[in-house]
Amino acid sequence: MPGDEVVLTLEDVEVHFENKSSLLDFGGESETVRAVDGVSLDIYERDVIALVGESGCGKTTLGKTSIGLQRPTGGSVKYRGEDIWDIRDGKVDTDTEWADIRQSLQIIHQDPGASLNPNRRLVSILSEPLRQVNPNLSKQEKRERIYALLERVGMTPAADFAERYPHQLSGGEQQRVALCRALLMNPDVILADEAISALDVSLRVEMMDLMLDLQEEFDTSYVFISHDLSNARYFTAHSGGRIGVMYLGQIAEIGPAEAMIQDPHHPYTNVLRWATPDLSLQDAGEVPMRKIDIPDPIDPPKGCNFQTRCPEAREACRQADPQTYHAENQRVRCFREDEDHEYWESPELTD
Ligand SMILES: Nc1ncnc2c1ncn2[C@@H]1O[C@H](COP(=O)(O)OP(=O)(O)OP(=O)(O)O)[C@@H](O)[C@H]1O
Numbered sequence: 001m002p003g004d005e006v007v008l009t010l011e012d013v014e015v016h017f018e019n020k021s022s023l024l025d026f027g028g029e030s031e032t033v034r035a036v037d038g039v040s041l042d043i044y045e046r047d048v049i050a051l052v053g054e055s056g057c058g059k060t061t062l063g064k065t066s067i068g069l070q071r072p073t074g075g076s077v078k079y080r081g082e083d084i085w086d087i088r089d090g091k092v093d094t095d096t097e098w099a100d101i102r103q104s105l106q107i108i109h110q111d112p113g114a115s116l117n118p119n120r121r122l123v124s125i126l127s128e129p130l131r132q133v134n135p136n137l138s139k140q141e142k143r144e145r146i147y148a149l150l151e152r153v154g155m156t157p158a159a160d161f162a163e164r165y166p167h168q169l170s171g172g173e174q175q176r177v178a179l180c181r182a183l184l185m186n187p188d189v190i191l192a193d194e195a196i197s198a199l200d201v202s203l204r205v206e207m208m209d210l211m212l213d214l215q216e217e218f219d220t221s222y223v224f225i226s227h228d229l230s231n232a233r234y235f236t237a238h239s240g241g242r243i244g245v246m247y248l249g250q251i252a253e254i255g256p257a258e259a260m261i262q263d264p265h266h267p268y269t270n271v272l273r274w275a276t277p278d279l280s281l282q283d284a285g286e287v288p289m290r291k292i293d294i295p296d297p298i299d300p301p302k303g304c305n306f307q308t309r310c311p312e313a314r315e316a317c318r319q320a321d322p323q324t325y326h327a328e329n330q331r332v333r334c335f336r337e338d339e340d341h342e343y344w345e346s347p348e349l350t351d
Contacts, residue, residue: 007104010075016033039075172203175195192225237257289311
């Protein structure tokens with residue numbers, strides 16, 4: 001269960017990428033990709049946030065921005081109340097060092113093979129974080145801790161695994177090593193970016209269970225990125241976490257797993273639910289959207305960014321961007337949460 005202390009505070013975060021147009025474009029104008037577009041979010045100690053949404057909706061960019069790997073072009077990201085980028089840029093007088101924040105905010109990727117040094121044995125790969133966090137540990141103490149952790153994640157006999165190179169491991173074992181390496185940093189938050197997507201389906205639940213078991217021992221939070229709502233549901237339901245549904249750079253709806261699955265408020269959450277057969281929830285029928293094509297993040301729709309596809313859209317949705325409303329369990333970016341809104345009097349969009 002999440003604690004009371006907020007570790008990361010995102011306030012109205014924007015990440016807009018300027019892409020230079022091609023050389024053939026003599027105007028030389030640049031295009032702005034609105035990868036993240038006004039996200040506010042608190043991440044608590046021992047929290048779990050699963051970010052879900054279609055490819056390109058901004059999950060990875062938001063995740064990386066949360067842990068200080070991507071500079072926001074607007075808004076702020078704070079670590080325990082202090083602006084990460086002010087500290088990185090040396091703009092503030094504080095005892096908090098960027099190196100310490102960096103250590104507290106870790107990442108594991110979809111492809112652990114690519115992030116583990118192929119020329120080093122596991123004992124050497126895992127000694128590195130220990131050396132950084134506890135420089136006074138003897139070689140023997142480091143080895144003992146590494147063996148204990150390898151055993152803890154089911155890689156036994158640990159003494160044997162410790163001497164292997166990454167290519168001598170299966171994908172699941174590599175991902176467990178990547179998790180161990182992140183945990184040995186004693187992180188406050190681990191960004192797991194599609195960290196289970198490349199594993200066999202049969203190993204995904206095992207890996208999620210392991211991550212959650214170790215969460216308690218290591219007192220860490222997870223930002224878990226997945227394109228699969230049923231994995232996001234499993235991971236958050238077992239940890240008291242929240243699912244955040246992203247659409248074109250914004251969080252359309254966020255809330256506890258079961259509320260999001262059983263009682264989605266945002267029409268786009270309903271679309272994701274419909275598109276996830278594993279939930280065994282969808283009524284047979286048409287996709288609950290007016291159009292299938294995703295708008296271009298270079299030129300997102302005016303007003304609510306989902307209005308071009310939303311089955312509930314009305315004229316009012318073209319006129320203004322909805323604020324985030326507090327529903328009973330969720331936070332929802334949709335006018336339909338406000339029973340007095342002019343939305344209810346405005347004509348339906350049918351095109
Ligand atoms: N460095 C970059 N420069 C320019 N555009 C970028 C950059 N990184 C991401 N984008 C664009 O920003 C948008 C969001 O990308 P992002 O990778 O965050 O989405 P995602 O939801 O994680 O997608 P996927 O599930 O495919 O990984 C996309 O349109 C992407 O093309």
